Amino acid sequence: MLQSWEVLVAQTESLSQLMKRRSEDLQEGPINKLTLLIRDKQQLRKNYSEQWSAQRQELIRVTQTALETLKNSYRQAVRNAAQAKRKYQEVIKEREQEKAKERYVKASVKLYDLHNEYVLSVRAAQVYHQQHHRHIQPALLQALQSLQQEMLLILKEILQEYFDISTLLHHEVVHVHREMSTALTAIDPHCEYDSFIQQNRSVGEDPACVDFDLSILDENGRLFTAEIDLNDLTLENIQHKLTALEEELMDLARTLGSKQSTVEQLEQELCSEREGVTKGQRVYQFSKSQALEQSRQQVVLSQGLRAKLEVQRLLLKEKLEQLGSEDPPPALELSSSSTSNDKNQSAFKVDGFISNLSGLFKTKSETPVGQTSQLVEECDHGASAASANAAEANAATCVRMRGGGGVLDQLEVSEESA
Known part of the structure; x- marks a missing residue:
């Protein structure tokens, strides 16, 4: 009896030590990794929300806010030019006529500049609108889907590790572990998020974009809808604008190249690390996967910005190529004075x-x-x-x-x- 009791006590102590070791293994392994994964999940949700909001704000700024401000300035310039023209035509005295002519020319210069700027902004807004709905937003969803699949695969590995550790605790839990094994086998990250983009994409056609507001031209019939006006008052402004756009595109190309290099470097690093990765270690690579998707998003955003600037550059370049080496047409038709001396002086x-x-x-x-x-x-x-x-x-x-x-x-x- 005493010998049997000593065996029972010893086996109970052994069982207690075994359970303690397994508990420590669970705490240091799956539980810590699961805590880290939860933190990464929260950070992913925060990053996605911030990126979505930033993209939405940029779309509103390009297609609504900036255009509305420019349109109001444009409409006021049309009124000012029309008023200056009427005063110029009504003035009789020569000295007052010169001042009226000066105000008329200055108002016309501002009008033509605002007209050209509005045409460029409308076209840029249209292109960026397409880029946003066809590339930028889908790319964000694609990145989110990829990261969700990555996290689900990590979760599967953590649960598998938990299963492997806890299997040795008791023979009575064999049935429970069999059910857990079946549930773990059923987890497929790719099938789980197979219809993710389809369920979260915008319904129907792309929403309507901005267009040239025809009501602005009610008081000025010389300007054409959605067309750059190239004349003797706007030639230099257009040339400077084209040069600035080309320089900005060159800077953007360098930035885009750097971002693409970062993406390629991260892809190579992840590919190398995943070749020798063991189960349960993938969670430590998730931050790099998230950085890769964010870098890809930056590339897509830069491509959208490049498309917006490129369409403005093409509009200006095409207008200047149409002019060629010829002199620009006059913007204003100014009446001459009665005497030849007055004509020369004017x-x-x-x-x-x-x-x-x-x-x-x-x-x-x-x-x-x-x-x-x-x-x-x-x-x-x-x-x-x-x-x-x-x-x-x-x-x-x-x-x-x-x-x-x-x-x-x-x-x-x-x-x-x-």
Whole structure:
């Protein structure tokens, strides 16, 4: 009896030690990994929510907010130009007519610039709208599906590890473990999320995008719907805009190349790590899988931005290629004065205004120092050799070449000399 009791006590102690070891194995293995997986799941949900909100806000900004602001400015510019034109046509006195003409030209320049900017923004919004619904959002869902499948596979491995550890606890749980084994075998990450995108995608056709608002042109019949207006007032602005777009596209191409390199590097690292991975270790690679999907999302977003900028560049480039080497058409039809002297003086002042206006968009480096000095010297010594009207023109040109003031100050110099 005493010997049997000692055996029972010893076996009970052995069973207790066995259960304690298995409990520690469960705590250090599956339970810790499951805690880490839950934290990754929460982070994934947060990242998805932030990315979805950011993409939605960008879509609203490009297709609604920015366009609405630009459209209001455009509509006001149309009214201002129409009002300036009416005042110019109604003015009788020559001095008042010059001031009205100046306001009319300035209002027209602003109108043409806003018109071209609105055309570019509308077209860019249309392209980005398509990119958002056909590429950016599907890519986000694809990334989420891939990560969900990865997490489900990790969960399966954790549960399998739990099953393997707990199987040795008791022979009485064989039936329970058989049921658990059947349930584990039934888990298939790919089948589980097979219809994920189909269930979560937008229903029906893509929502309607923005279009050119025809009501803006009610007071101005010279501008054409959704078409860049290239004339003597907008030529330099369009050229500068095209150059800026090309530089921005080059920077974006470099950024996109860097992001694609990051994606390729992460793909290679994950591929190498997964070749020798053992069961239960995949959970430690999930953060890198999530970083890979985020990098892919950045590539898709950059491609959408590139498509938006590229369509603007093509619109401007096509317009400039249509013009070729010819002079741009005049933007405004200005009436001439009654006498020939008034015609010459009026034409000179308008040409001087346009030249000065063009000078505002040029950097100082575009005019060589030697050429500027020569022109200034000709202006200083030209009064004795030219007629009175030519002397007045040289004086106005000297003011412009020396950069002595703004456009309005230069016009006042021309008027006082007249």
